[in-house]
Amino acid sequence: MSAISWPEGYARLILDEVDSTNAEAARQARTSSGPIWIMAHRQTAARGRRGRAWRVPEGNFSATLLLMPSEPPELVALRSFVAALALFDTCVRLTGRVEPFALKWPNDVLLNGGKLAGILLETLGNVARVDHLAIGIGVNLIAAPDASEVEDGAVRPVALLPETGADPTPETFLDHLAADFARHETSLKTYGFAPIREAWLSRAARLGEVITARTGSTETRGTFETVDARGNLVLKTPEGRVSIAAADVFF
Numbered sequence: 001m002s003a004i005s006w007p008e009g010y011a012r013l014i015l016d017e018v019d020s021t022n023a024e025a026a027r028q029a030r031t032s033s034g035p036i037w038i039m040a041h042r043q044t045a046a047r048g049r050r051g052r053a054w055r056v057p058e059g060n061f062s063a064t065l066l067l068m069p070s071e072p073p074e075l076v077a078l079r080s081f082v083a084a085l086a087l088f089d090t091c092v093r094l095t096g097r098v099e100p101f102a103l104k105w106p107n108d109v110l111l112n113g114g115k116l117a118g119i120l121l122e123t124l125g126n127v128a129r130v131d132h133l134a135i136g137i138g139v140n141l142i143a144a145p146d147a148s149e150v151e152d153g154a155v156r157p158v159a160l161l162p163e164t165g166a167d168p169t170p171e172t173f174l175d176h177l178a179a180d181f182a183r184h185e186t187s188l189k190t191y192g193f194a195p196i197r198e199a200w201l202s203r204a205a206r207l208g209e210v211i212t213a214r215t216g217s218t219e220t221r222g223t224f225e226t227v228d229a230r231g232n233l234v235l236k237t238p239e240g241r242v243s244i245a246a247a248d249v250f251f
């Protein structure tokens, strides 16, 4: 595997233990003046989407990228697609295989149909313009939580090592991910969301198939048509097209 160079303009902080790298990003935001990757070998209070806990066996990958976008929230939210694409590229490079990986809206990476990685976006700042964005990324490198620990109907958790035999250290994973993220971030800034959206759709799981999107107590079932220019999930239902900004998706 060729050596990878750390992207210019991004700082890096590697911790042995922290409560949550997203919580550390919020603390770093008080003093940091530029983007910084924060990686931890252990998290004692890692959090997942929608207030869930995220269980992290040691050896798995846990990191947060703190950005200072100063952009409106709808643009900032598109970073979840940038992060998902970067994760996809990193996984492909480190395993030498593309076919077992897919992206699940809004921001999971699947491996052999199971959940390999999740992304948690958290914003800090005023409502109109986001001053700080924390992109938290967890990847099951060596071990996945037991299927009994996840919500009913959710995809089963899987890990990279048992599924592919690839055994990157968290540091190696970070080096690749930081480079891949920086490349897609430059593309977003230069060309806008369109190429990111196309690339994401070409790696999407269950495109054209019937899926279910659940938000609280509301459930929408329909054919996964596309992701629109704002990153919304578009489902074709018997009642017409529905565009969904935030939900959990079930296959």
Ligand SMILES: O=C(O)CCCC[C@@H]1SC[C@@H]2NC(=O)N[C@@H]21
Residues within 6 Å of the ligand: 019, 020, 021, 022, 023, 043, 045, 046, 047, 048, 049, 050, 052, 054, 061, 062, 063, 064, 108, 117, 118, 119, 120, 136, 137, 138, 139
């Ligand atoms: O629910 C999900 O799918 C998102 C999981 C995100 C977990 C990562 S691990 C690194 C970062 N720190 C946290 O506390 N959470 C994110």
